Amino acid sequence: MSDKIGVVIDTGSQNSKVGFAGESSPRCVFPTAVARFRQQGILDALPEVYFGKEAIKRRGISTLTWPIQNGMICDWDEMEKLWHHIFYTEMHVAPENAGAVIAIHPLTGKSDKERIAEVLFETFLLQDLYLALSPALVLHASGRTSGVVWENGASCSYSISVFEGFPLRHSTVNSVINGNMLREHLQRLFTKVGYSFSTPLELDILDKIKKEVCYVARDYDIECAQSNSSGENKTSYALPDGQTILIRDERYQCPELLFKPHLYGYNCPNIVDNIRLTISRSELDYKTLFYNNIVLSGGSSMFKGISGRLLLELMKRGSDSVEMKPNVEALNFRDIAPWVGGSILANLSSYQNFWMTRQDYESDGVDRVNYKFF
Numbered sequence: 236m237s238d239k240i241g242v243v244i245d246t247g248s249q250n251s252k253v254g255f256a257g258e259s260s261p262r263c264v265f266p267t268a269v270a271r272f273r274q275q276g277i278l279d280a281l282p283e284v285y286f287g288k289e290a291i292k293r294r295g296i297s298t299l300t301w302p303i304q305n306g307m308i309c310d311w312d313e314m315e316k317l318w319h320h321i322f323y324t325e326m327h328v329a330p331e332n333a334g335a336v337i338a339i340h341p342l343t344g345k346s347d348k349e350r351i352a353e354v355l356f357e358t359f360l361l362q363d364l365y366l367a368l369s370p371a372l373v374l375h376a377s378g379r380t381s382g383v384v385w386e387n388g389a390s391c392s393y394s395i396s397v398f399e400g401f402p403l404r405h406s407t408v409n410s411v412i413n414g415n416m417l418r419e420h421l422q423r424l425f426t427k428v429g430y431s432f433s434t435p436l437e438l439d440i441l442d443k444i445k446k447e448v449c450y451v452a453r454d455y456d457i458e459c460a461q462s463n464s465s466g467e468n469k470t471s472y473a474l475p476d477g478q479t480i481l482i483r484d485e486r487y488q489c490p491e492l493l494f495k496p497h498l499y500g501y502n503c504p505n506i507v508d509n510i511r512l513t514i515s516r517s518e519l520d521y522k523t524l525f526y527n528n529i530v531l532s533g534g535s536s537m538f539k540g541i542s543g544r545l546l547l548e549l550m551k552r553g554s555d556s557v558e559m560k561p562n563v564e565a566l567n568f569r570d571i572a573p574w575v576g577g578s579i580l581a582n583l584s585s586y587q588n589f590w591m592t593r594q595d596y597e598s599d600g601v602d603r604v605n606y607k608f609f
């Protein structure tokens with residue numbers, strides 16, 4: 236693969252991160268959205284399909300599709316169009332001269348892996364392919380080969396342990412508390428204080444509020460008490476129409492859902508339970524290694540204060556031995572960690588034999604993908 240252009244693609248359910256192997260950040264990050272005009276034929280001169288930000292701009296007059304949901308491709312026709320857009324429009328690369336690292340969810344099934352390989356080799360005539368499990372890439376990005384990855388994007392939320400570069404699938408613990416749910420939770424918190432956010436544009440504003448003003452309280456009870464006595468945590472937020480709203484407890488109550496879901500009526504395990512359950516599914520000998528190397532990833536792991544609080548909560552819960560001291564790594568580029576890991580991996584000489592080449596595909600058939608990338 237070393238003599239070809241390497242493209243790294245992480246298509247999330249909300250954001251696609253795309254760029255060249257060996258670079259430190261993606262060339263482009265755009266919504267994983269495809270738009271088609273609702274009424275065909277009236278606008279002959281215009282393209283039939285739009286992608287990314289252009290698709291979002293036209294959502295009022297189009298049918299918008301998000302071809303990835305919960306880490307899996309759910310609309311293959313639109314996904315094919317999106318890959319075309321990525322290679323030719325975003326990257327200006329002809330796939331017949333390129334190799335591609337594609338980040339995939341750790342629970343991606345055999346048939347989906349085969350279909351990805353089939354489309355990329357048959358339709359796009361790609362030269363080399365590397366289907367990389369996202370948590371393994373996150374660890375690469377953090378300079379590790381073993382650890383526990385807690386990934387939380389827009390629709391995926393899971394923890395998984397990775398040993399010597401191989402994600403241990405049986406240790407995966409999925410959670411329902413993902414970025415979309417945190418947004419819904421914020422929406423409800425605002426409804427209670429009289430602010431309504433419901434249109435697609437308003438939901439985008441909620442995503443911005445999550446990003447810009449929300450934070451994880453170090454101690455929830457103390458934060459509530461301080462908020463009642465001093466009101467220091469309130470901030471005013473300017474909406475795009477010029478109005479200003481006052482945001483108070485919602486700032487820390489939004490991400491508190493990750494730590495105390497029961498407070499808000501959700502009967503589900505919290506982030507600490509999930510990480511501990513993942514670690515409990517590994518051999519006793521490796522538990523210390525995993526506790527020492529907990530790595531956060533995904534846009535919804537970007538809340539300020541999350542790593543400190545997580546560490547405190549893990550310590551409070553204790554572990555089986557003193558060596559199992561938790562350590563939480565919150566890379567400052569963790570919102571794009573799978574992409575960064577893919578960029579590193581694509582250039583590693585020790586990984587060159589792990590690629591699936593066009594020749595492998597032609598001589599051994601698509602089934603080879605399951606042996607190369609198990």
Ligand SMILES: Nc1ncnc2c1ncn2[C@@H]1O[C@H](COP(=O)(O)OP(=O)(O)OP(=O)(O)O)[C@@H](O)[C@H]1O
Nearest residue numbers: 247248249250388389390391414446533534535537
């Ligand atoms: N600074 C931030 N603080 C809190 N949440 C954030 C921040 N930045 C992004 N998010 C949230 O992260 C989510 C998007 O993250 P990401 O780009 O990792 O998802 P994705 O890869 O598209 O989705 P998935 O991996 O679930 O398929 C959105 O819910 C967004 O609101």
Ligand SMILES: [Mg+2]
Nearest residue numbers: 247248388533
């Ligand atoms: Mg993602």
